[in-house]
Amino acid sequence: MNRLLSNLKNEVEQIKVPEDKLDAAIKRAIKKGDKKKWSWGKKIAFFNSAAVLLVSLLIGSAFVSPAMAEVASKIPYLNQVFQSRDVGTLIHEELKNKGYKIQGIGVMYSPRKTLTIDMKGSEQYIDDVKEEVKQIAKDVLESKGYDAYRIEVNKAVEPDPDPETREEVKNFDQLYKKITKELKSRKLNFVSMGITLKPKTISIEVPDTEARLDEVRKTVHQVLEKEGLKKFSVEIRSVKLEAKQKEDKWAHIVGEIAEGLMAKKEYKVTGISYSLQHEALQITLTTSVQSGDPEAKKHGKKIEQTIQQFLESKEMKDWVEDQRYGIVVYSKDKKKIN
Structure with missing residues (x-):
């Protein structure tokens, strides 16, 4: 593998890479390389920075040279997948950079493997750009060797919540920040927190090393009361962190x-x-x-x-x-x- 990465490095050094893309790739590599701690229940990869950089440059774009593609073919397929960003992110960025009005991208596996692209704008606009958008998505899929998806381009359906729900959603982020701040100020440990509106519930996971569950519950209720949100219930669950x-x-x-x-x-x-x-x-x-x-x-x-x-x-x-x-x-x- 070291010889393979050495060959890959030689290939990269002979090819001109736009400075902005190089800088972005380096930042991604450093971010993956530096973080070795669990945060919010998710671990960040910590591969060798140079290896991640090379693979990011190679696989992170929809357009690769034949020479680089030949070297990439020698890297195990799933290793390529793991060390590159997910296909939805790549397609979304490619379309956004080209100015298309993208709402979101998703993948369905049943009844057929389908990559769906939801777009904002009028029916006429979507009809005008649909084939271009499909071709760009197809190019990205092909660059990763993906050939099982059909591609659909649809008009995004905007949710229309009732006024009460809309207001609660608007205040969600602020409520989350206030509860987090209060828990941290009292040095109360928690792993994750979720807020649901129907039914109105605050769900908090705390590590099994945190014995002050009643204090966690009391603290959350105090924040809710201060915010005039007494109808919320609070669920505390102890989890084995490891x-x-x-x-x-x-x-x-x-x-x-x-x-x-x-x-x-x-x-x-x-x-x-x-x-x-x-x-x-x-x-x-x-x-x-x-x-x-x-x-x-x-x-x-x-x-x-x-x-x-x-x-x-x-x-x-x-x-x-x-x-x-x-x-x-x-x-x-x-x-x-x-």
């Missing part, structure tokens, strides 16, 4: 595996899930392959080996650590094929 961190970490890893395998036709993956119990992780995948297909077992093994290669790679060592895991691949008719 277990939550591990759960969040694997949610991220499995999410990257899902994006990579479900976005390429060759893998024929239709679904992926995982469970983390009794210190053992199991990743379960479903495919569109029939168990009676003569190539079914071979295909199941290919998927298993692709994931193993990724999880056991040098770049994933700090993420996977010594976690025991198993991989199960099912056919369309729910038979194990690996």
Whole structure:
């Protein structure tokens, strides 16, 4: 892998890169390289900065040179996916930079794998730019090797909440900040906080090392009372911090595996899930392959080996650590094929 990155570095050094894109890539690499702590239940990757920089330059754009593409082909596929930004972000940035009025981008896997682009503006405007937008999205997908998605461009549907809900949503951010400030001022530890409007509930997760649950509840109620929001209920849940961190970490890893395998036709993956119990992780995948297909077992093994290669790679060592895991691949008719 070191030789591969050295070759990649040589390729990059011979190609002119716009200064603004280079600076942005360096900042992303440093951000990934510096943060080694859990924050808000999410861990930031800390790969070698140079390696991340090179891969970001290579994969982070919809347009790559044939020379760089050839070098990239030698990097394991899922490692490319993991070290680059998600495809929705890349498409959104590309369209925004070109001045298109984008509301949001999403991916659906059922009943068909579809990438949806919601746009703001009149019906006429959307009709005029639809094909251009589709082509840009297609170019980004192709740059990542994704060929399983169909692309839809739709007019964004603006939510129309009732006046009371609209006002509460408007005040959501301020309420969150005030509760957070008060908890921190009293040195009360919490992991996460969520606010729902129907029913009106403040949900707070605190680490199992925090014994002052009654004080946390009392503090939140005091803020609510001060804000005239007495109708809110408060739910406090104690969580094992280490277990939550591990759960969040694997949610991220499995999410990257899902994006990579479900976005390429060759893998024929239709679904992926995982469970983390009794210190053992199991990743379960479903495919569109029939168990009676003569190539079914071979295909199941290919998927298993692709994931193993990724999880056991040098770049994933700090993420996977010594976690025991198993991989199960099912056919369309729910038979194990690996």
